[in-house]
Amino acid sequence: xxxxxxxxxxxxxALFWTIAALLYFFVPIYGTLDFSLRMKRGEIxxxxxxxxxxxxxxxxxxxxxxxxxxxxIIVSVLIFVPTVYWIYLKLPHIRPVVEIITIxxxxxxxxxxxxxxxxxFGKPPFQLTMTPFKxxxxxxxxxIVISMPYMYRAIDVGMRSIDVRSLTEAAQSLGSNWLQVLFxxxxxxxxxxxxxxxxxxxxxxxxxxxxGDFLVRPALGPYMASIGKTKAYExxxxxxxxxxxxxxxxxxxxxxxxxxxxxQQITGR
Amino acid sequence: xxxSPLWNWIGIAPFFVFIFLFLIxxxxxxxxxxxxxxxxxxxxxxxxxxxxxxxxxxxLISVQVSLITxxxxxxxxxxxxxAITVGKAPRWLRNLIMTFSGLAAxxxxxxxxxxxxxTLGRTGFITAFLKQVCFAGAASEQVCPLNPYDHGFNLxxxxxxxxxxxxxxxxxxxxxxxxxxxxxKKEWREAxxxxxxxxxxxxxxxxxxxxxxxxxGATILLxxxxxxxxxxxQALTGGSIPLVPILIGQQIRGDVLGNPHHGYAxxxxxxxxxxxxxxxxxxxxxxxVRWIKA
Amino acid sequence: MSFLQLTNIxxxxxxxxxxxxxxxxxxxGEFISFLGPSGCGKTTTLRMIAGFEYPTSGSITLQGxxxxxxxxxxxxxxxxxxxxxxFPNMTVAQNIGYGLKIARKSKEAIEARIEELLTLIxxxxxxxxxxxxxxxxxxxxxxxxxxxxxxxxxxxxxxxLSALDAKIRVELRHEIRRIQQQLDIxxxxxxxxxxEALSLSDRIVxxxxxxxxxxxxxxxxxxxxxxxxxxxxxxxINLLPVEVVNxxxxxxxxxxxxxxxxxxxKLNGKPVRLAIRPEELHPGYLEGSNNLSGKVGSITYLxxxxxxxxxxxxxxVSLDVFNERKFKPPSVxxxxxxxxxxxxxxxx
Numbered sequence: 001x002x003x004x005x006x007x008x009x010x011x012x013x014a015l016f017w018t019i020a021a022l023l024y025f026f027v028p029i030y031g032t033l034d035f036s037l038r039m040k041r042g043e044i045x046x047x048x049x050x051x052x053x054x055x056x057x058x059x060x061x062x063x064x065x066x067x068x069x070x071x072x073i074i075v076s077v078l079i080f081v082p083t084v085y086w087i088y089l090k091l092p093h094i095r096p097v098v099e100i101i102t103i104x105x106x107x108x109x110x111x112x113x114x115x116x117x118x119x120x121f122g123k124p125p126f127q128l129t130m131t132p133f134k135x136x137x138x139x140x141x142x143x144i145v146i147s148m149p150y151m152y153r154a155i156d157v158g159m160r161s162i163d164v165r166s167l168t169e170a171a172q173s174l175g176s177n178w179l180q181v182l183f184x185x186x187x188x189x190x191x192x193x194x195x196x197x198x199x200x201x202x203x204x205x206x207x208x209x210x211x212g213d214f215l216v217r218p219a220l221g222p223y224m225a226s227i228g229k230t231k232a233y234e235x236x237x238x239x240x241x242x243x244x245x246x247x248x249x250x251x252x253x254x255x256x257x258x259x260x261x262x263x264q265q266i267t268g269r
Numbered sequence: 270x271x272x273s274p275l276w277n278w279i280g281i282a283p284f285f286v287f288i289f290l291f292l293i294x295x296x297x298x299x300x301x302x303x304x305x306x307x308x309x310x311x312x313x314x315x316x317x318x319x320x321x322x323x324x325x326x327x328x329l330i331s332v333q334v335s336l337i338t339x340x341x342x343x344x345x346x347x348x349x350x351x352a353i354t355v356g357k358a359p360r361w362l363r364n365l366i367m368t369f370s371g372l373a374a375x376x377x378x379x380x381x382x383x384x385x386x387x388t389l390g391r392t393g394f395i396t397a398f399l400k401q402v403c404f405a406g407a408a409s410e411q412v413c414p415l416n417p418y419d420h421g422f423n424l425x426x427x428x429x430x431x432x433x434x435x436x437x438x439x440x441x442x443x444x445x446x447x448x449x450x451x452x453x454k455k456e457w458r459e460a461x462x463x464x465x466x467x468x469x470x471x472x473x474x475x476x477x478x479x480x481x482x483x484x485x486g487a488t489i490l491l492x493x494x495x496x497x498x499x500x501x502x503q504a505l506t507g508g509s510i511p512l513v514p515i516l517i518g519q520q521i522r523g524d525v526l527g528n529p530h531h532g533y534a535x536x537x538x539x540x541x542x543x544x545x546x547x548x549x550x551x552x553x554x555x556x557x558v559r560w561i562k563a
Numbered sequence: 564m565s566f567l568q569l570t571n572i573x574x575x576x577x578x579x580x581x582x583x584x585x586x587x588x589x590x591x592g593e594f595i596s597f598l599g600p601s602g603c604g605k606t607t608t609l610r611m612i613a614g615f616e617y618p619t620s621g622s623i624t625l626q627g628x629x630x631x632x633x634x635x636x637x638x639x640x641x642x643x644x645x646x647x648x649x650f651p652n653m654t655v656a657q658n659i660g661y662g663l664k665i666a667r668k669s670k671e672a673i674e675a676r677i678e679e680l681l682t683l684i685x686x687x688x689x690x691x692x693x694x695x696x697x698x699x700x701x702x703x704x705x706x707x708x709x710x711x712x713x714x715x716x717x718x719x720x721x722x723x724l725s726a727l728d729a730k731i732r733v734e735l736r737h738e739i740r741r742i743q744q745q746l747d748i749x750x751x752x753x754x755x756x757x758x759e760a761l762s763l764s765d766r767i768v769x770x771x772x773x774x775x776x777x778x779x780x781x782x783x784x785x786x787x788x789x790x791x792x793x794x795x796x797x798x799x800i801n802l803l804p805v806e807v808v809n810x811x812x813x814x815x816x817x818x819x820x821x822x823x824x825x826x827x828x829k830l831n832g833k834p835v836r837l838a839i840r841p842e843e844l845h846p847g848y849l850e851g852s853n854n855l856s857g858k859v860g861s862i863t864y865l866x867x868x869x870x871x872x873x874x875x876x877x878x879x880v881s882l883d884v885f886n887e888r889k890f891k892p893p894s895v896x897x898x899x900x901x902x903x904x905x906x907x908x909x910x911x
Binding site: 011013014015016017020025027029032079083087091092098103107108110111113115116118119141145182200203205207209221223225231247254 | 290351352365369380520522529
């Protein structure tokens with residue numbers, strides 16, 4: 001048996017810790033899955049899921065959050081991509097400042113941020129909490145800020161990996177103006193980065209509770225919280241649905257960004 | 270193409286306008302609100318809120334929970350990360366762990382609370398399982414000693430919170446510390462063996478000193494992560510356990526402290542804690558990177 | 564029994580043989596190089612001597628003691644790594660003293676030895692610096708000092724200079740040889756750079772695809788290569804396909820040129836080639852030597868050498884001429900005469 005320093009044998013300890021980790025990952029999920037299938041006494045059934053999927057409030061909040069997610073992605077991309085591009089091309093010296101700004105949502109916990117948001121925009125002169133539509137705008141802004149660390153960083157990393165200056169100069173020498181450079185050259189080359197940022201953004205919006213709860217909008221998070229107060233089996237089903245959704249989103253990210261800095265994308269650090 | 274500086278700044282104007290409106294302004298309001306009283310005068314009296322026993326209790330419990338989960342999550346996560354890097358777990362196992370760490374680190378809030386209720390609640394999966402482990406006791410009656418609730422365990426308590434938080438804490442540790450562990454060059458291990466050192470001497474003299482800033486930094490990150498968490502605690506305990514985020518949540522809904530500006534001070538206190546943790550993390554990460562890149 | 568003996572060393576990774584039947588007897592104080600292209604097994608063999616890999620079969624003995632499966636931290640063999648592998652959290656002095664600290668030497672002994680070694684590598688006042696503050700060459704010298712501090716019986720170096728600039732490389736390799744001779748320490752040096760191997764070694768082991776091609780002094784390796792691989796790998800070589808005219812006297816023919824080979828084995832009808840080093844060819848016609856002519860294909864300036872390629876009957880022949888002022892290079896396309904001594908050529 002090769003006991004040399006560099007033998008490829010797995011040590012017993014290594015196996016122990018990885019199994020422990022896998023257990024911790026899986027047992028709660030399995031337990032939840034099992035629980036969610038036992039709504040009908042004594043048999044395994046999908047009743048909890050059926051109830052959830054036929055609940056109009058679920059559909060409404062799912063639709064709301066999904067829509068908000070998509071809009072958040074679009075607006076984020078439209079604001080951040082030109083910004084990152086501009087900084088790389090023309091204003092490299094303000095990068096440190098912008099980096100700190102994009103880290104701020106980590107330093108200011110969501111609950112504190114929502115506190116500030118409501119206090120600022122719930123009163124004159126803004127009064128954005130008066131109508132649903134205006135509140136939705138506030139929600140959108142909130143979502144963009146909350147997902148900014150991930151989205152911005154994804155775009156930043158993507159921009160870093162393409163040679164922005166040369167591409168721009170090449171396009172300009174062939175006659176493009178700024179808008180054309182942005183849309184025909186920069187965006188297409190950032191597809192993967194934008195996609196991974198978008199997927200995290202989407203998962204974040206779908207799972208977000210605080211903003212929707214305190215601004216009283218029909219998001220998925222508050223819906224789930226309210227179900228949790230009165231039902232037993234449906235929350236478990238919702239939990240599984242949520243887990244699967246996150247899994248799919250992150251799975252897509254891994255799939256599309258082979259060899260990319262996934263760790264940074266997923267934790268934003 | 271205009272090269273004028275003004276033109277440059279226009280390109281990033283939308284970003285800065287947005288940031289100013291929706292990040293700077295709310296934050297600014299919050300922080301200045303902490304230093305003004307209801308009459309609109311500058312004052313430091315809001316900081317008195319930290320003398321309020323209720324507030325102090327929340328801070329204490331928040332710090333407690335965060336300390337415990339960052340240590341538990343940190344140690345657990347470190348050993349798992351060690352297992353998949355230096356411990357040479359097979360590639361597929363390592364990929365599995367990394368993938369699920371990414372998943373679990375992002376799985377929190379309401380669904381996580383539900384998952385733990387479904388698993389360790391009174392009628393949860395594990396509880397039910399443990400309740401069924403029975404032996405024949407004296408007088409041939411069934412003795413089922415493993416029901417955790419019989420031993421005082423309650424999911425909706427501090428213990429339950431720690432268990433739930435650990436679910437996303439230790440994967441975060443794995444994700445954060447794995448790059449540092451991978452940065453440990455194989456040659457350092459070999460060089461130390463070449464110079465006569467045993468495995469544990471290598472760890473004591475070379476590997477741990479190199480990793481220490483990273484480990485510390487990651488643990489601090491975990492602390493901050495736990496300190497700022499709201500949704501999981503709220504969904505699991507319904508606000509019955511006083512934590513600082515919960516307290517702030519109650520402030521948003523209604524003025525429980527009797528003075529809205531006290532709420533601002535509370536929020537400020539939280540940001541200060543988070544700011545220190547992020548700062549500590551960044552500084553310590555930089556040190557490790559410098560050594561590993563050398 | 565020699566000082567360090569490797570007998571029938573084999574190393575298999577799965578079904579691939581990384582090292583195949585390696586045998587070597589090293590005398591005390593010898594400087595041996597393992598020379599070969601990437602993947603030839605030289606580093607693997609070195610690592611087996613150090614103990615980082617164990618052979619699949621075969622044995623390694625040092626001063627009569629069987630070392631084959633001894634763990635690396637018990638071998639008292641010093642190693643210098645290609646990437647230096649200095650401990651980043653320790654100063655230069657701490658790095659150098661580490662082996663002694665593990666061996667539990669007294670504080671005074673350690674400090675004295677560190678001073679000694681810092682002087683040896685000419686870095687007397689840099690003990691308090693950290694590796695990231697040093698240049699590549701300085702780091703390598705510290706790595707060398709660190710390996711020597713424990714007074715090992717054998718010093719191993721794994722391509723220690725390949726990460727450095729050319730000028731530093733030359734400087735440092737002289738340093739390494741000087742120190743080695745001063746300390747009279749048995750040394751094994753792995754490299755793919757033949758200049759290093761030729762200029763430093765007492766003997767060279769040329770390796771290829773896991774096997775040993777030839778073992779000999781630099782002179783033997785260069786002037787009497789035993790296989791085509793060695794002839795090609797070490798130095799430049801011209802290989803001309805020739806027709807055997809007289810197998811007993813080694814008379815061969817290429818085109819219209821009748822030549823004689825200096826060394827040849829049994830010529831039993833297999834196709835042979837005439838081997839001749841470019842530096843042995845000279846311009847012009849010389850009575851009594853081998854003579855060739857052809858059209859000049861290209862002229863390349865290599866600094867101190869001009870390499871002229873002449874096409875002889877469709878085959879390229881390179882000759883190296885010193886770039887002296889008095890030499891007038893030919894023009895491309897010109898018909899050119901070259902000659903070389905019979906003794907300098909051989910048949911492969």
